[in-house]
Amino acid sequence: MKRQQWQGWGAGEQAEQHYLVEPRALAGGGDVRHVSEFLRASGWRDKSKAGGPLYLESPDRTVQISYDPYVLPGGWTIHGQAAGTQAEWWATLGRQTPVEIVAGLTDALTRPRSAHAPNVWAPLGEQHWHARADGGHYTATSPDGSAWMQYHQGPGGEAMWWAGAKDSQGNGWTAQFTPSIPMHLVQAFSTALASPEPVMRPRGRAPHSAQIRTTSVSVLPSQLSAWQQARITAARAATWARNSVRSPRTRTTARPHAHTGGARIHH
Template sequence: MRKRQQRASATAGQQQAQQYYLVTPRHLAGGGDLRHVTEYLRASDWRDRSKTGGPIIFESPDRTVRVAYNPHTVPAGWTIRAKATAHQQAWRAVLSPHVPVEIVAGFSDALTTPRSAHAPNVWSPLQDHGWQAGRGHHTTAISPDGSAFVQFHQPASGEVRWWAGARTEQGQRAWDATFTSTTPMHLVLAFTTALADPLPVMRPRGHVPPDQRIRTTSVSVRPDEIAAWQRNRLALARAARVSATTARTGSTAPTIRPHTAGTSRPRR
């Protein structure tokens, strides 16, 4: 009886709710947990080429795209490279370490699914959520609070590229992301969609950047709830993989519904 009580007590302790914060706007939330990106790639059958003590590296099943994270290189952060193929020029994306993982995942998740046949409009999700056109030579969209931007950068000399970023209250660089002009438009659209998404992202206590423009809501979350959300995200990755594989045969892929949990209260 005593052993059962001890096990029950240990389980209760493990499941004790912890304090997190729901953060908006998401582009100011800080980097987050890298596994949000990497475990989705793993569930999508990407090969983990990482070495102990070295950078994180994932390779696509056809070996044409690599996603790497290294905080010690210059530039530090995420580097995503694609080889030239018969249907696509080589391209590269570089995202600094403090790009929120939910925004990185918008881009990297899209690497695992076929592109749409429709012509993408990368500005549409920004316009839909109140981003305004900027002034100047370069085509630019600026977030409603003025702290983030997306720009199609066309210098008089040099490389044409997509450039996005966020800045602190003091105007300092919070993060930057650049994409070569050859980056497929559906991937840039996936990035801008994730960037403009008004839904908050969750960060642990002590991991919210000190910025007066950030709005937070305190939430109490148990470890098993976080684990359930993670499992659900990986299930979505596997379902997308199955759907892509079976589409040619007319089979029906399983439907996965998002799991939600947690009790929130306004932060005082």
């Protein structure tokens, strides 16, 4: 019997060169669809105008996310409206913030909040970031010194979360969070920021910096598509599961217990 290659996977494809970049904080912005497609699959409304910046709104309309590359300095703006006991909050992230780090925060917006008290510093400590206190500032710096996370308290009591990364040439990004932002979102961000996992960039899109390490890999377009689709499928499955639990049709049956995250809290 003559063996045939499955036409849907790799038939006639040419492998493309990509690079695994580390540390991830210096990898550059990346493909915005890594963030936006996950949110769309999670039920967020795409309210972008043709040719304009990206603009997405949460299903309950309490959170808006925009990405505008057409203005300076440009980048991400995430706005949470006041709701119940939650005060209005904002987060701004520069355009060179890697999308994998942005997604740490935005993915968390689609998930139920853990019952555990959030600890922003725990993920950084687990990756051996250096922490120091200086007056009203508390700062954690990555082992190579290229990335940081800071809690800053001014003389008037005003507080601000600040994070970012910069190489020796001055290329990088910063992110700011108002003190009213839910702390589990800042912890999700710090977890993505500190992750030792490299991120992938296409040929020609990896930054030129002496402080990054790159590993060349050959990737088939179908492989890339499958990885992207797996992320979208996971978002759709989680959204379907949440909506099924909320559906009136399930009121006559026992609801499954939600599993809370097993995050370890470091004091």
